[in-house]
Amino acid sequence: MWNLSESELLLTVAELAVAFAGFASLASILRRRLAKDDPRVDAGRLLNMLLVSLSLTLLSLVPFVPMLLEWSTRQVWGASGAVGFAAMSVLSWSALRRAAEMRRYPGFNPAANAINHALFIAAVIGFLLSALGFPRVNPAASYFASIALLLCSCAILFFRVIASLVHPGDPDSA
Numbered sequence: 615m616w617n618l619s620e621s622e623l624l625l626t627v628a629e630l631a632v633a634f635a636g637f638a639s640l641a642s643i644l645r646r647r648l649a650k651d652d653p654r655v656d657a658g659r660l661l662n663m664l665l666v667s668l669s670l671t672l673l674s675l676v677p678f679v680p681m682l683l684e685w686s687t688r689q690v691w692g693a694s695g696a697v698g699f700a701a702m703s704v705l706s707w708s709a710l711r712r713a714a715e716m717r718r719y720p721g722f723n724p725a726a727n728a729i730n731h732a733l734f735i736a737a738v739i740g741f742l743l744s745a746l747g748f749p750r751v752n753p754a755a756s757y758f759a760s761i762a763l764l765l766c767s768c769a770i771l772f773f774r775v776i777a778s779l780v781h782p783g784d785p786d787s788a
Contacts, residue, residue: 620754621678627761628674634667634768637775651721651778658716659778662709662730663771669705670764673698677757691753695744698760702738709734726774730767737763 676697680690710731716722740760749755 620758621681623758624674624677624761627765628671630765631667631670631674631768634772635664635671637663637772652719655716655719655721656775656778658712659771659775662712663768663775665705665709666764666771667768669701670761670768673701673764674761688747688753691744691757692747693745695741695746695757695760698741698757699738699745702734702741702760702764706731706734706738721778723774726770730770733763733767733770736760737767 673694677690677694680693685693713727713731717724717727737760740756740763743749744753744756744760747753
């Protein structure tokens with residue numbers, strides 16, 4: 615049976631998140647001005663994608679510090695969950711403010727925004743549960759669920775940015 619350790623999984627997620635962050639950086643440089651979405655909406659998407667992917671990278675690496683200090687399993691995931699809860703709580707509020715600003719411009723997608731916010735909120739709850747030691751049988755489960763939710767959020771942002779980059783704008787507006 616193939617068995618992936620927690621450390622290997624965290625490093626894999628960190629690598630994926632770095633790839634998303636790299637794409638967000640490149641997309642901001644290469645973006646065509648022919649897209650129909652308002653540049654402020656695209657800028658908000660790119661910023662959200664960059665922040666989520668960089669946060670995801672860091673949160674995938676956070677558990678290694680207490681692991682290296684040889685803390686107990688409960689302490690590793692509790693401390694990591696507390697860091698994740700604090701980081702995502704701050705990022706969630708800034709993402710809500712940015713979404714309120716972007717809502718006024720063409721190209722804003724309320725459904726994708728609602729899904730992303732639901733994923734953020736669920737991730738915040740998962741990190742809180744991890745900080746509180748739930749579930750007791752496998753304390754890493756809540757933390758990994760939150761990481762997976764943030765990875766889904768990155769994927770949604772990635773596809774929205776890609777759609778904006780490859781979708782040609784209205785030829786009459788050029």
